[in-house]
């Protein structure tokens with residue numbers, strides 16, 4: 190891409206990565222076939238497919254359609270090779286416990302954006318009555334039958350709320366999760382579990398109540414659109430002074446993000462299931478603080494900093510969710526950004542131009558930040574570490590090309606995997 194090419198046109202948003210991952214783990218709860226639609230074809234979904242298969246689930250995939258039949262689970266042990274790739278795979282523990290009475294799951298890996306412990310998960314499962322042992326890098330849990338309980342989360346963790354909801358669905362009695370996460374992906378999981386026969390109240394608020402039922406059935410369910418993919422295209426439009434409409438979205442899911450993009454100067458027109466993002470002038474500096482939903486999402490912090498690095502003025506961005514989510518700043522600096530990091534705060538003095546450079550994506554959203562920065566940069570950028578980007582963005586290269594970007598994969602030219610914006 191020659192720096193500054195305006196993106197123009199419309200792009201269809203894929204299904205939500207974080208919604209689909211939690212729901213796929215939840216599908217282990219049903220004896221019977223679950224059909225999921227609008228499932229994105231991305232690395233993390235393939236990892237979850239392999240994880241569920243390793244436990245005995247039968248899975249078929251066809252386009253954005255996925256069927257999971259977990260009637261005959263054959264193993265209570267999730268393989269290290271798969272769980273180390275992705276944090277969300279730890280969430281098979283609760284469903285395995287509920288179905289088989291025991292589970293052994295290695296400590297998870299995933300994007301390196303902070304300590305990301307699993308203590309809330311483990312404490313929650315223990316509060317539901319499971320015996321827990323941690324040994325050789327694995328968490329082993331056992332319980333003939335989980336019992337409903339009151340669980341208070343020290344932080345409204347999205348993954349823990351989702352995980353404990355699935356664990357509690359087949360427990361004896363009522364579970365109440367206080368200080369629960371209110372992310373749309375939590376509500377998506379609750380809607381899916383409710384369709385399966387679960388009794389859940391309050392999803393999307395800070396108190397979620399789950400009354401245990403005896404069994405859950407397989408259902409046909411459509412995953413919500415990926416609000417982070419939609420937001421990334423919004424920032425890509427803004428940083429290139431472009432005009433992009435994202436389609437097949439739920440605009441309310443982007444409510445915490447849209448006002449900040451508007452503060453940065455973007456024009457945003459919301460319709461029923463589309464959002465048009467335009468930028469007519471240079472971005473304006475604005476301060477951002479990431480927070481659990483409905484605050485500004487941490488997943489959009491990195492691409493937003495890329496946009497603000499070209500803004501008129503100085504912005505202060507505070508990361509309140511993950512302490513190491515600023516690792517990409519050194520890569521943006523390579524491209525000419527003027528950013529100073531002090532602990533969890535980044536101070537961004539807008540520059541008038543970024544320049545292309547060889548850079549490396551260190552995690553998924555860091556990759557997104559580098560891609561949007563490269564879209565606006567003068568000259569060629571080569572981004573290594575694309576496996577991180579492929580974990581979470583479906584057909585990113587094709588979608589950006591359809592909007593006019595000059596981006597291609599270097600895989601065919603060289604053996605490494607890199608994205609080139611030249």
Ligand code: EPU
Pocket residue numbers: 206207208210276277300303304305306307308309310311344345346347348349370372417487488510511512553554581
């Ligand atoms: N935390 C703990 N202990 C725990 C669990 C979480 O201390 O047992 C802390 C984390 O270290 C973090 C905070 O709680 O500081 C929030 O973490 P949360 O549990 O909410 O994150 P997660 O469930 O692991 C999901 C998404 C992330 C997204 C966050 C926040 C999935 C698969 N991942 O992670 O998505 O950033 O919620 O919204 O759902 C991404 O898509 O790029 C991504 C990282």
